[in-house]
């Protein structure tokens with residue numbers, strides 16, 4: 001089995017892709033003041049259309065904290081945010 005790459009280039013992602021991936025969280029982070037906010041792909045898709053790609057949405061971002069447009073998208077995995085839910089290791093059927 002080949003390892004699937006964990007990271008997807010965000011510029012290749014459309015909002016529609018995020019709607020299909022509840023395990024991925026879209027975060028906008030301002031590199032000027034460090035303010036970060038999690039965005040709702042559903043609301044974005046409703047406002048912009050779900051075929052809009054992140055590379056086009058990014059220049060339209062505006063930081064709510066400092067008003068800067070120097071904000072960038074970041075994709076996080078929901079798994080990393082919820083570290084409390086660890087899956088138990090798969091059990092090997094033990095034959096005797």
Ligand SMILES: [Zn+2]
Nearest residue numbers: 030033063066
């Ligand atoms: Zn800011």
